[in-house]
Amino acid sequence: MTENSADTPAVRQYKRIKSSYPDAILFFRMGDFYEMFDSDARQASSLLDLVLTKRAGQPMCGIPYHAASSYIGRLLKAGKKVAICEQKGELQKGNKVMERVVTEVISPGTAIVEDYLDKNSNNYLLAIGKTGTYISIAYIDLSIGEFSAAKCLDGEKKDFLRKELFRLAPGEILIQETFYAE
Structure with missing residues (x-):
């Protein structure tokens, strides 16, 4: 994922973080939403029946953060890995972008949250x-x-x-x- 001079600081940050998790769909927290961009947005919109939009010509989609569990569960059932990137602290004066860190990476075999699991079978x-x-x-x-x-x-x-x-x-x-x- 290459950076573009037209990218916002948040999108540049997304691309830097995404480069460390190329095999996961990155849920990038922006306020009350998790946003996905580029190929992640295309995959997620298709698998989750989300509207794919564009910002500055870049594919994107998003979900409300409070509904993330059901969407993560659906991606895991589709065999996808999900990386959760959260905002850390408050926006510091003089900074253009809030600090964000990946707090969790969930794959189909490492899911432990009940919402992600099939109650009728093991998850090996x-x-x-x-x-x-x-x-x-x-x-x-x-x-x-x-x-x-x-x-x-x-x-x-x-x-x-x-x-x-x-x-x-x-x-x-x-x-x-x-x-x-x-």
Whole structure:
């Protein structure tokens, strides 16, 4: 996301913060709203049925901050990661933009707030890796503190992984990079 000389100080700040969270939709607090810009706005407007508008030619959309939970839950169900960026303190005299910080990053497998969860199923975060001749998985449901791990011999990995993925239906999967090489 490149800065444009026509960008407002707040939009420049958004772009700087967004560059640290490229794989998340950034909810950028501006007063009583969370605003999204550029590709985040296009994605969010499509997934959340929000009106996509433009400010200075830049796509944007927003939601009231008090309604954020339901929107975050819908994005998580769609497999998206959300970064929450809050205003910090008061606007200091002489500053053009309020200080903002990301206070939380929520992904489908790390959600613990009841509003984000399906009450009829677990919300597993599953990790897959390989050590020597073994394929290992570890899974956790952070919302209830359940954790388990299992392993199989490399030659049995297809059946093992298929059964475990079907059984667990994880909300998110982390895969060891070297696992892809094989």
